[in-house]
Amino acid sequence: MRDWKNRRLKRVEHEEGKNTTANIELMQEIEELAKEAGLREEPTVLKVPSQIKIELEGKAAEADVLKADGSRAMTGPLTLSGAPTSDLHAATKKYVDDSESLPWTPQTFSDGDTTPSVSGGRVFRTTNTSATTITNFDDGADGQEIIIQVNDSNTTIQNNSNIKLQGGQNFTPAQYDTIMLSKLSTYWLEESRSLNS
Numbered sequence: 048m049r050d051w052k053n054r055r056l057k058r059v060e061h062e063e064g065k066n067t068t069a070n071i072e073l074m075q076e077i078e079e080l081a082k083e084a085g086l087r088e089e090p091t092v093l094k095v096p097s098q099i100k101i102e103l104e105g106k107a108a109e110a111d112v113l114k115a116d117g118s119r120a121m122t123g124p125l126t127l128s129g130a131p132t133s134d135l136h137a138a139t140k141k142y143v144d145d146s147e148s149l150p151w152t153p154q155t156f157s158d159g160d161t162t163p164s165v166s167g168g169r170v171f172r173t174t175n176t177s178a179t180t181i182t183n184f185d186d187g188a189d190g191q192e193i194i195i196q197v198n199d200s201n202t203t204i205q206n207n208s209n210i211k212l213q214g215g216q217n218f219t220p221a222q223y224d225t226i227m228l229s230k231l232s233t234y235w236l237e238e239s240r241s242l243n244s
């Protein structure tokens with residue numbers, strides 16, 4: 048600021064050629080006073096969040112302006128930058144879809160797998176072509192509920208420290224029987240079974 052002021056004063060001195068040191072000091076004094084009184088405008092830096100686009104020219108139609116009170120509905124979909132990260136953030140469709148309960152689409156256990164994976168699913172089918180005793184389910188989440196549709200006559204679900212079954216007995220289902228289990232912390236609990244053969 049001082050450099051600018053000095054430059055300006057020197058220019059005045061050069062152009063008019065009649066400014067004495069006393070006059071220059073007086074002008075500096077006046078400029079300082081004017082600045083303190085707010086009479087001199089300083090450059091203003093307006094900080095704008097990057098998400099906001101400012102139209103420098105022209106004026107948006109009144110109907111195109113969103114209102115903070117929500118009284119004007121949008122006419123197209125809102126695209127967010129990503130999933131919400133705090134309680135009051137808006138949620139994307141993907142976030143809601145991913146948060147939904149596990150899919151009902153049946154998944155098939157691997158043939159002969161004694162610890163079949165139940166990752167990301169709710170309904171599972173057995174297809175064991177030879178005697179298979181299931182001793183646990185891999186990749187289960189605490190609280191996860193699974194339904195097993197038995198689709199063979201070779202499967203046994205073992206009652207053990209990982210799987211707590213009705214009456215503390217192994218389940219030796221026939222084809223078309225079903226059993227529902229839910230995971231409580233580190234083990235599975237039988238909720239119900241149905242013998243449909």
Ligand SMILES: [Ca+2]
Pocket residue numbers: 160161162163164185
């Ligand atoms: Ca396994």
